[in-house]
Amino acid sequence: MDDNRVGPLYKHIFPPSLAPALSFVGLPWKAEPFPMFELQSKWIAGVLSNRIALPSQQEMMEDVKAFYSSLEASGTPKHYTHDISPYKFGYEDWLAAQCGCPVFEEWRKQMFVAAIQNLIKRQETYRNEWDDHHLVLQAHEDFRKCTLKGIGVMDKRYRMLS
CATH class of the missing domain: 1.10.287 (Helix Hairpins)
Known part of the structure; x- marks a missing residue:
C-alpha cells in the first residue's frame, strides 16, 4: 500500500502477479457497498470456477498502468485511487456484464x-x-x-x- 493505494490491482480486485489466487472485495469507496460487493464476489467466483477468463498478466498490468495514468492526468491524488464516484455506474455495469448479470435499474x-x-x-x-x-x-x-x-x-x- 502506498498513500492509501492498494495495488497494483486489476479493476480494484486482482493483483496481476497473483491473480486469480488473491483477490480483494470492497476496496472501492463512494459507492453503494453491498451491491458492489455482490458483483465483485460474483466476478471472483466466475474467475475461480473458470467460467470467466482474466486477461493475461501483462494485459492486466497495462490496464492498471493506463488507469493510474488517467488518474494522474486528471490531477487525482494517489490516495483517491479507489474513489470510484466518477465512474461508479460504469464500473458496476462492467462487472455485471462480466458476470452475465443485469445492470442495476x-x-x-x-x-x-x-x-x-x-x-x-x-x-x-x-x-x-x-x-x-x-x-x-x-x-x-x-x-x-x-x-x-x-x-x-x-x-x-x-x-x-x-
Missing part, C-alpha cells in the same frame, strides 16, 4: 445520485427530507413485479410437484 442509479445530492443540499436534515418520491414509487413497482413473478414461479413449481 435506472431508478437505483438515480436514487443513489438523489441521496448524495440531498446530503450535500441538506446536511442537517438529509435523513428527514427527500425529493425522490417518484424514485421510491418506481422501486415499489419494480419490487411488486419481482414479487408477483416469484409467486408465479413458486406456484408453477408447486403445481408440478402436486
Whole structure:
C-alpha cells in the first residue's frame, strides 16, 4: 500500500502477479457497498470456477498502468485511487456484464445520485427530507413485479410437484 493505494490491482480486485489466487472485495469507496460487493464476489467466483477468463498478466498490468495514468492526468491524488464516484455506474455495469448479470435499474442509479445530492443540499436534515418520491414509487413497482413473478414461479413449481 502506498498513500492509501492498494495495488497494483486489476479493476480494484486482482493483483496481476497473483491473480486469480488473491483477490480483494470492497476496496472501492463512494459507492453503494453491498451491491458492489455482490458483483465483485460474483466476478471472483466466475474467475475461480473458470467460467470467466482474466486477461493475461501483462494485459492486466497495462490496464492498471493506463488507469493510474488517467488518474494522474486528471490531477487525482494517489490516495483517491479507489474513489470510484466518477465512474461508479460504469464500473458496476462492467462487472455485471462480466458476470452475465443485469445492470442495476435506472431508478437505483438515480436514487443513489438523489441521496448524495440531498446530503450535500441538506446536511442537517438529509435523513428527514427527500425529493425522490417518484424514485421510491418506481422501486415499489419494480419490487411488486419481482414479487408477483416469484409467486408465479413458486406456484408453477408447486403445481408440478402436486
